[in-house]
Amino acid sequence: MVNLSRRHFLQATGAALATAGLHQVFSHQQTVLAQPTRRKLALIVGINDYAEAPLKGCVNDAILQQRLLVHRFGFHPDDVVMLLDADATRQSILDAFEEHLIKQAKPGDVAMFHYSGHGSLVRDPHPIFVDRRHRGMNGTFVPVDSTLPSRYPDEGGSVNDIMGHTLFLLMSALKTENFTAVLDSCHAGGATRDLRVRSRDVNEKITIADAEKAYQEDWLARLDWTHDQFVERYRAGVANGVVLAGAQRLQLAIDEQFPGFSAGAFTYRLTQHLWQTETTPYDAIAHINRSMPRFYRQRSLWEAEQGSGYEAEPMYFIDEPNPTAAAIAVTVEGDRAALLIVGIHPSEITPGQVFQSSDRAAWVEVRDRQGLVAIGQVRGTLQSGTPLQLRR
Template identity: 55%
Template sequence: MPKLSRRHLLQAAGATLLTAGLHQTQLLRHQKVLAQTTPRKLALIIGINDYIDAPLYGCVNDAILQRQLLIHRFGFNPSDIVMVLNQDATRQNILDAVEEHLIKQAKPGDVAVLHFSGHGSLVRDPDPIYIDTETGQGLAGTLVPIDASLSDDAIAQGGTVADILGHTLFLLMAAIQTENLTAVLDSCHSGASTRGVRVRAREGGEKIEISPQEKAYQEQWLKRLGWSREEFVNRYRQGIAKGVVLAATQPSQLALDEQLNGFVAGAFTYRLTQHLWQQDSTPERAIAEIQSQIPKSYRQQPKLEVETGSDYGKKPFYFVEDARKGGQALVIEQTEFRAKLLLVGIDPGKVRVGTEFVTLERRGGVEIEAREGLIATAKISGTIETGAVLRVKGS
């Protein structure tokens, strides 16, 4: 897998804003896995803006917001988070990353997170699990990698695509060796794979068919899991493979790439990360809160699924019992007198010049001097360190 560089940055109103702490990711095949004496927290985060036919603008922002949340709120080690962004997010790289980082490394009792922000689609499955009784066709939800674009001719006349079927995601999730698994899918039709506003959907439909390569990959995983086709279908129809899945939409709905206060992000992911920075939560509470926040005009209703027979919807989010204290801003860069903040748990529009934040321990503070999108610069007083979580003074 290619290295990821500092060009994968927050975008705000058409400009890029540097965020500190986005470390380069080494090739997965060169990673050395050290013996662990305590459960690990592993995450794979995928964000794709640079689709050729229908670019998006908030998916890499989603990925960065998720990464900072996992590190500074939920205690993930940065080295245990793999980011696959834009041109690196090919079908093969995504599948390799799931296999190498989550399937091969996660052990029973570990925490695992899979996040995807990008286009979704509905395409024809030649061997469908569900068939529409009116059309006789079987359309399946997919995740769209960077290399699964469609030409206008293909859309009109038909063709095959290198998407990743929701059915394939089911098999991959089943192979991860921990029940403490959370998948967050911020794409159109994501509920079938179990944002100025731009839709996170690529064209599909009955004329577009999934590639034979994808079906062959499924067959490989059926053999590895020791499942017959019938057993796979029965398991899929019962519910998700394991853990928790949070989808941005119901199966037939569209997810939105949303122009917010000076930046673009997923309508779902942005509200999810805001909620989790502000309070301790469970998947059930988070989904209920986000459903109440998303404007009705968006016609986007997030969906929660948990493993059948489990109470995982009531468990602490990401299955992390010892989450750190929440906050409203994160110090991502500092000099002797000034700091750069990422506004993570507060509406950026409420942050004005002169707004004061303090550290949770109240040993230091900052006073805002300027803001652009999610990034604010501030004057430091007292002791402030990079990575410090802050709250508005007096809150």
Template identity: 50%
Template sequence: MTNTTRRHFLQGAGSALAAVGINQLVFQKQVKSYSQVLAQNTPRKLALLVGINQYTSQPLEGCLNDIELQRNLLIHRFGFNPKDIYVVADKEATRAGILTAFEEVLIKQAKPGDVVVYHYSGHGSQIFDPNPIVVEPGKEGLNGTFVPVDGSLPAGYPEVGGAVPDIMGHTLFLLMSALKTENVTVVLDSCFAGGATRDARVRSREGGKKILVSNQEKAYQKEWLSRLNMSPEDFVKGYRQGVAKGKVLAATSPTQLAREMNVNGFKCGLFTYLLTHFLWQEDSNIERIFPKVLSEIPERFKQVPRYEVKVGRDYQVQPPYFINSPKSPAQAIVTKVSGDNAVLWLGGVDLRKVTTGTIFTASNGTGQVKVLARDGLVAQAKIEKPVAEGTPLRLMA
């Protein structure tokens, strides 16, 4: 699959799972902990995961589940320390909350050579910028944005317009430019276009020419241009060339809708679910995995995920998340052991094949468990042969 145009940088969508203890980020309590880890010298794997369900209007259902899909994948497949995965969810995912977290968690902490993952699941939109830094031919000033939880439309819309506190793709480009490492992966599961379909919930808040970029957003962009010592001309040139760092994986191509679905009892972003599903199973690269993701999306949805890498780099053929030695591929993982019982995460298995009595065996040993019950991607199981937390599992042949 070929790389996309510059515009794909603004794509994404989200989903949710509140059931499995998400480590929400509360700045008043954790800003101190941010600074305490800055002195670490060894290469780190850092992740910031943003998921929003609780919009005042047009709430979503699958964005927190997306975050849990990503979190379990990073921990159990790619070796992230849970303490280095920060989540900003729902009420914490205000404009200020998201931007502060990006600066404190990723920009200030990541050093050259570190691995950085940023995931956004939530609404996307298009808003009007009367004085754009970048003018896209034919777009008439409309810019793709990410909608924070406080990104409500102006009172009286659509008759009345006004500014919204959205975060523009231009801003994300500047924040990525500030990262000190090239090993950056951004996953965006949202869309810009409005509307809904009978097939699935769409992750898009309405927008258009009446919905304006805020003065706060423009000032924030100017601040980062100054901090990066980047002229507007250099920004335009870099933005049009491609992504600032690493690679961006997006739920849709330009103008398309990103959907969240009920996947066998588990509500999630279709793109996030398929991406993480195949990453559990494959020791491969994005260039080879994306066609598999695309093949599983019903054609009637007209949703074509895309990826883009920094110009002049071969990041699409490098390992996912820039991690050369991930843990063993798996269809499930043991996340907790208590006596003769285990909790399983079913991130890499077809849920239609998991029922009461289904047997999983250890991928690289003799362990064995039998499923007692399943709720979404979480299963309760009886241990028949010893397993430990973190044991990768496969369906019994």
């Protein structure tokens, strides 16, 4: 038996969950469960540590999504690339999308991109999408190395963001149609007094960096598209597969504070729902919108490639996911285990409750909980990565 106090075990596990390296540690059992019949590739970006307006829940989003993909949808751990905080620079995100998804995904494979972080708006001298409220302003994703000009807001300047137009071009270059993008960020400026939102302050003085426009021109050449063809395709809708967005164009995406932890209001509800049911993008978005607090004024949406019907396909284009789960064993030390609570709300977990494996070879009696992590005493043989259900 390992002599480790509950408090120290909680602290150690919480620290481990906050690192990018934890997802590389898997048992043989997990590897067997994740053997694919076709390759499944994912790129997950989560950014909390912004120099301006840091967030709290984006790294948790990334961890929750990664665990979902590996343990529920059978992605091999080595095929899920994580870019968290300092690693999520503009260049590293673009390089990873090209190297991991575009160059490796073949027709029939599954590909997935998740982004949790700030969104913003920039002025585009050649806008493709124009609306009455923000004429000439286009949505962007804010990498960790993108900062506002030093004399903002008195003076303008450019930012090192990734435009939605760029994501459209990258999606267009994929060789597989089985692609899902999950985007949990704002695409408009604004804030509230009581809620942390995933939106960087913007005004019309801010433009996109020249490097971003040059990158788009390079992709137009690689795709052999004229600018007019790009405009036509962009206005027609999603480039490839299906996109799930946490908030509509002019809404705010909430970085939600739960008891003991933070996560995206959208991502948390999405991953929790997918742990407990087999569904489609259409039905998943409907469920999230029903469960979202009304005062958030945040409505999620799906968009699918025009005429494809992908909104009615199984989530992530995977027909038979692994069994449902309420928790995943993260760390096992002697007769003590740390569980990541994934399929139910952590507030439902109280000392004395029992989680058990599907084969009933192991069960864990909860002793303590801190945020998304529960600590319990193990009976039987339990391996890291084992999915567990709450015994009612």
